[in-house]
Amino acid sequence: MTNTIADVEQADTIIVIGSNTTENHPVLSSFVKRAALKGTTLIVIDPRKITLTKHANKWLRQEPGSDIALINAIMHVIIKEDLHDKDFIADRTENFKEFCKTIEKYTPEYASKIAKIKVEDIIETARLYAKAEKGAILYCMGITQHTTGTDNVKSLANLAMLCGNLGIEGGGVNPLRGQNNVQGACDMGGLPNVFTAYQSVGDDNARATYEQNWNITDLSFKPGIPVTEMINMAAKGEIKSLYIIGENPLVSDPDLNHAEKAFKNLDFLIVQDIFLTETAQIADVVLPAHCFAEKDGTFSNTERRVQRVRKAVEAPGDSKADWEILCGISSRMGYEMNYENSEEIFTELAQVTPSYKGINWGRIEKIGIHWPCPDINHPGTPILHTKAFTRGKGLFHAIDHAPPKEMPDKEYPFILTTGRLLYHYHTGTMTMKTEGLNTLAKECFVEISKNDAKKLKCKDGAKVNIASRRGEITANLQVSSKAFDGTVFIPFHFSKAAANRLTNAELDPTAKIPEFKVCAVKITSCE
Amino acid sequence: MGNTNSITINDNIFTFSSDDTILNVAQRNNIDIPSLCHLKNTKPTGTCDICVVEIQGSPDLVNACATQASAGMKVYTESLKVINSRKNTIKSMLYSGNHNCAIRDFDADDWTEFQLKVIKDDKTDDLCPVWGDCELQNLAYKYQVSIKHEPLSECKYDMERVNPFIIRDFSRCILCGRCVKACREIQVNNAIDFGYADGDTKIIAGNDVALKDSDCVFCGECVQACPVGALVTEKTFTKQRYTTLGKVRTTCSYCGVGCQMDVFTQNNKIVEIKGADDELAPNNSSLCVKGRFGFDFVASPERLTTPLIRKNGTLKEATWDEAIELVASKLTSIKNEFGSDSLGVLTSARITNEENYIAQKFTRAVLKTNNIDHCARL
Ligand code: SF4
Ligand code: SF4
Numbered sequence: 001m002t003n004t005i006a007d008v009e010q011a012d013t014i015i016v017i018g019s020n021t022t023e024n025h026p027v028l029s030s031f032v033k034r035a036a037l038k039g040t041t042l043i044v045i046d047p048r049k050i051t052l053t054k055h056a057n058k059w060l061r062q063e064p065g066s067d068i069a070l071i072n073a074i075m076h077v078i079i080k081e082d083l084h085d086k087d088f089i090a091d092r093t094e095n096f097k098e099f100c101k102t103i104e105k106y107t108p109e110y111a112s113k114i115a116k117i118k119v120e121d122i123i124e125t126a127r128l129y130a131k132a133e134k135g136a137i138l139y140c141m142g143i144t145q146h147t148t149g150t151d152n153v154k155s156l157a158n159l160a161m162l163c164g165n166l167g168i169e170g171g172g173v174n175p176l177r178g179q180n181n182v183q184g185a186c187d188m189g190g191l192p193n194v195f196t197a198y199q200s201v202g203d204d205n206a207r208a209t210y211e212q213n214w215n216i217t218d219l220s221f222k223p224g225i226p227v228t229e230m231i232n233m234a235a236k237g238e239i240k241s242l243y244i245i246g247e248n249p250l251v252s253d254p255d256l257n258h259a260e261k262a263f264k265n266l267d268f269l270i271v272q273d274i275f276l277t278e279t280a281q282i283a284d285v286v287l288p289a290h291c292f293a294e295k296d297g298t299f300s301n302t303e304r305r306v307q308r309v310r311k312a313v314e315a316p317g318d319s320k321a322d323w324e325i326l327c328g329i330s331s332r333m334g335y336e337m338n339y340e341n342s343e344e345i346f347t348e349l350a351q352v353t354p355s356y357k358g359i360n361w362g363r364i365e366k367i368g369i370h371w372p373c374p375d376i377n378h379p380g381t382p383i384l385h386t387k388a389f390t391r392g393k394g395l396f397h398a399i400d401h402a403p404p405k406e407m408p409d410k411e412y413p414f415i416l417t418t419g420r421l422l423y424h425y426h427t428g429t430m431t432m433k434t435e436g437l438n439t440l441a442k443e444c445f446v447e448i449s450k451n452d453a454k455k456l457k458c459k460d461g462a463k464v465n466i467a468s469r470r471g472e473i474t475a476n477l478q479v480s481s482k483a484f485d486g487t488v489f490i491p492f493h494f495s496k497a498a499a500n501r502l503t504n505a506e507l508d509p510t511a512k513i514p515e516f517k518v519c520a521v522k523i524t525s526c527e
Numbered sequence: 528m529g530n531t532n533s534i535t536i537n538d539n540i541f542t543f544s545s546d547d548t549i550l551n552v553a554q555r556n557n558i559d560i561p562s563l564c565h566l567k568n569t570k571p572t573g574t575c576d577i578c579v580v581e582i583q584g585s586p587d588l589v590n591a592c593a594t595q596a597s598a599g600m601k602v603y604t605e606s607l608k609v610i611n612s613r614k615n616t617i618k619s620m621l622y623s624g625n626h627n628c629a630i631r632d633f634d635a636d637d638w639t640e641f642q643l644k645v646i647k648d649d650k651t652d653d654l655c656p657v658w659g660d661c662e663l664q665n666l667a668y669k670y671q672v673s674i675k676h677e678p679l680s681e682c683k684y685d686m687e688r689v690n691p692f693i694i695r696d697f698s699r700c701i702l703c704g705r706c707v708k709a710c711r712e713i714q715v716n717n718a719i720d721f722g723y724a725d726g727d728t729k730i731i732a733g734n735d736v737a738l739k740d741s742d743c744v745f746c747g748e749c750v751q752a753c754p755v756g757a758l759v760t761e762k763t764f765t766k767q768r769y770t771t772l773g774k775v776r777t778t779c780s781y782c783g784v785g786c787q788m789d790v791f792t793q794n795n796k797i798v799e800i801k802g803a804d805d806e807l808a809p810n811n812s813s814l815c816v817k818g819r820f821g822f823d824f825v826a827s828p829e830r831l832t833t834p835l836i837r838k839n840g841t842l843k844e845a846t847w848d849e850a851i852e853l854v855a856s857k858l859t860s861i862k863n864e865f866g867s868d869s870l871g872v873l874t875s876a877r878i879t880n881e882e883n884y885i886a887q888k889f890t891r892a893v894l895k896t897n898n899i900d901h902c903a904r905l
Contacts, residue, residue: 239898437817
C-alpha cells in the first residue's frame with residue numbers, strides 16, 4: 001500500500017475495486033465500513049454484489065475484465081469537466097498529453113457498452129472521486145488476476161495521479177496483499193528478477209554487494225523465470241527439479257490438470273510444509289517445517305509494516321524451522337550457512353536491503369515500522385511518494401482496453417470468476433483443520449443468480465456439473481443475490497471440487513499472473 | 528481557578544478540551560473511574576451507571592462517560608454517595624443472573640440451591656467460565672458487595688450454543704451494550720442490537736434469531752468487549768482459568784493485514800487468541816474469525832513430524848540426515864548435468880522474512896540460478 005491501513009479512515013472518498021474486502025481482509029474492511037459510517041463516500045466497483053456494497057453510497061457492477069474501459073471513462077469525464085489536479089500533473093508527472101489522446105475515445109457512452117454500466121453512474125463516480133479532497137483507492141486480486149492485470153493497476157495509478165491523490169494522507173493506490181507475508185516475500189527477493197528491496201539481478205553494483213556479503217563470486221545476472229512459467233517448463237522437461245516451500249500449487253494453480261502433469265514430469269520434487277498437502281503427496285522428499293506459532297521472525301504486512309512473529313508453542317516431532325532446513329542443505333552442498341537464530345539472519349539481511357537498513361528487532365519489539373527505513377534514526381515511512389515517485393516523475397501510461405482471453409460463447413455461456421470465502425484461507429490446509437470453520441463453510445458451491453438458476457431449471461442446492469475447456473467439477477448451486485446474471489462465482493479453496501480445474505492459465509504478459517477472474521464455463525444439472 | 532479549561536478531579540486540577548467528557552479527562556490522567564458499558568473508540572451510551580461521579584454543588588450523581596467537562600467543575604470519583612450508588616448498581620447486576628463466582632457471598636444453603644440451578648443451565652459443574660477475568664466480579668470485590676438473602680432471578684432465555692465458536696449466555700448478560708457497540712461501531716457488521724422480547728430488553732441478533740442465522744461473521748469483537756461471562760468462546764467454556772496460561776504477542780498468519788494478537792497457551796497448546804492492545808496498530812485489537820478461531824491446525828495430529836522420502840513409489844519416514852543428504856546430492860547432480868537453470872525454488876508468502884531471505888540466498892548463492900518465485904500471483 002502507498003498509505004497505511006489507519007489512513008483509510010482519513011479519506012473523503014474511497015473507491016474499492018476488485019476487492020471483496022469483508023471476506024479477504026476482514027479487519028481492514030472495518031476501517032472502510034467505519035469511514036462510511038462517519039460520512040466518507042464509499043464507491044464499490046465489483047462484478048458481484050459483495051457485502052461491502054451494503055455500506056457503499058454507490059455500487060458499480062462492471063462486466064468482468066472491463067476495468068480499463070471503465071477507469072479510462074472515469075478519467076475522460078474528469079478531464080472533460082476540468083476536475084483534474086493541474087498543479088500535481090505539472091509538477092510531479094509526465095506524458096500527460098499523450099495519455100489524453102488515448103483517453104479521448106473513452107467517452108462514458110463508449111465505456112458503458114463494454115462495462116455495461118450506466119453512463120450517469122460513470123459520470124457521478126468521476127465527480128465523486130475528483131471532487132474529494134482526499135481520495136483513496138483500494139484494490140485486490142479482482143484487478144490483478146487478469147491478462148491485463150498490470151495495465152489495470154497502471155490505470156488506477158493514472159486515476160490517482162490525475163486527481164493528485166498520491167503522497168497525501170487519506171489518498172493513495174492501495175493493493176491489499178492476500179497472504180500474510182507476500183509483501184515480505186517480495187521485499188526479500190523471493191522474485192526471479194530482483195534481490196532484496198527490488199534491486200535488479202542485472203545491476204552490477206547490487207551483485208557486487210551481494211557477492212561481497214555472501215563471500216562468493218559469479219552470481220547470475222540472468223533474470224530467472226516466474227512460477228507460472230516454471231510450471232510450463234517443467235511440463236516440457238526443461239525444469240528438472242522444484243523445491244516448493246509452504247505452498248500448495250496443486251490446488252492454487254490455474255488449469256490444474258496441466259499443473260499436475262507438469263509436477264509429475266519433474267525428476268525431483270521437494271516439498272517443505274507443515275502438512276502433507278496435495279502437492280506434498282506427489283513429492284520425492286517431504287520436509288516437515290514449523291508453523292508461525294512455533295518460531296521467531298518477522299512478517300511485513302500489506303502497509304509495509306515489519307512486525308514481529310514470536311514462538312508460542314513447541315513444534316511437533318522432528319520438524320524444523322524453514323531457515324534451519326535450508327541452511328542444513330546449503331552446508332551439505334558445500335556452502336556453509338550457520339546462524340545462531342532468526343535475529344542474526346535479520347541483522348544480515350538489513351545490511352543488504354536498503355529499505356530495511358534502519359530496522360532491527362529491538363526497534364520493532366512493541367510496534368512494527370513501515371519501510372523504507374534507511375537508517376537507525378529514521379521513523380519509517382507510512383506514506384509513500386510524498387515528494388517524488390521512485391522513478392522521479394510519475395508516468396502517465398496510455399492504456400487501451402483489451403478483452404479477457406476467453407469470453408463466453410454458445411457452448412460455454414457463463415463467465416466464471418473465482419475467489420475466497422471469509423471462513424477459509426487459500427487452499428484450506430490450515431483453516432480446514434478447525435472444525436468450526438468447516439461447519440460454517442462446508443464445501444464448494446457455485447454462486448449463481450436467481451434468473452440463471454431458473455434458466456438452468458435448477459433449484460438452490462442442486463448438484464451441478466461445471467465444465468470449461470480445461471476440466472470439470474461438480475458442486476452445489478447456491479442461488480444468491482450477490483450474483484449477477486451471466487456470471488458465476490466459485491471459491492477455490494476446496495481441493496475436492498477445485499475451481500482451478502476450470503480456470504484459464506493465460507498470463508498477464510508482464511506480471512505473469514493468470515486470468516483467474518474470467519473464463520467461460522457451462523453448467524449442467526447432475527440430477 | 529476560573530481558568531476556562533481546567534477542571535478539578537479529587538482535588539487535582541486538569542486541563543481539558545472542548546469535546547472531553549469527565550471520563551476522558553480522568554482516563555488521560557490515570558484516574559480510575561470504573562465503567563462496564565464504555566468501549567474505547569465508540570460513542571458513550573451511559574447504560575451501566577457504574578461511572579457515576581459527584582459534582583460539587585449538584586444534587587444528583589452524573590455519568591462521567593456522558594457528561595462534558597466544564598470550566599471550574601469539581602468532581603469526586605469515590606465519595607460516599609458515589610460508592611453507595613455503585614454498590615447498589617453492582618448488587619442488582621449480581622442477582623440478575625447466574626453469577627456463580629462465589630463473589631455473591633451466600634449462606635451455605637442458598638449457595639447450594641443456586642449452584643444446582645446454574646449447573647442445570649450451564650450443563651457443567653464449573654463456576655462461571657470467566658471467573659477471575661470478569662470486570663463485574665472485580666468491582667463486586669472492590670466495593671465488597673454482598674447480596675445475602677436476595678431472591679434468585681430466573682432468566683427467560685436459554686443459553687445459545689448452536690454455532691461453533693461463540694456462546695451467548697443471556698443469564699449472565701448485564702445489558703451494558705458493549706457488544707452492540709463492538710459490532711456496530713468498531714467492526715460495523717450490524718449483526719446485533721438492543722431489542723425487546725417478551726417485554727424485556729435483550730441483545731438480539733437479526734430479528735431475534737441465533738447468531739449463525741444473522742449477519743454475524745464471528746469476528747468475536749463482541750466477545751472480547753463483553754465485561755462479564757455473557758459472551759464466551761466455546762473453547763474457553765471448557766478450558767481452565769486464565770491465570771495458568773502463557774501469553775505471547777505475535778502477528779496473525781492469515782491475511783496481509785497483519786493483525787497483532789495475543790496467543791494464550793496451556794500445556795504447549797493454543798487455547799485462545801485475542802486481539803492485542805486497543806491502541807496498537809494496525810488492528811487496534813480487532814481480529815476476524817480466522818485470526819481468532821482458526822488455530823486448531825497448529826496442534827493438528829496431521830502435522831508432519833518427520834522427513835519423508837519416496838521409496839518404491841510410497842513416502843516413507845526418514846531421518847533428517849538421510850533427507851538432507853538426498854536433497855543435497857540430487858540437486859548437485861541435476862545442477863552438474865543440466866545446469867543451474869534447470870532448478871527452481873518456490874519460496875513462500877507464508878514464511879518469515881528471515882526465511883525468505885535464506886531461501887533466495889540458497890537459490891542464488893548455492894544453486895546459482897535466479898529461478899526463485901513464490902505463489903503470490905496465484
Ligand atoms: S461476532 Fe462479530 S459480527 Fe458476530 S455479533 Fe459479535 S461483533 Fe457482531
Ligand atoms: S485476524 Fe483476520 S484480518 Fe487480521 S490478519 Fe488475521 S486474517 Fe487478516
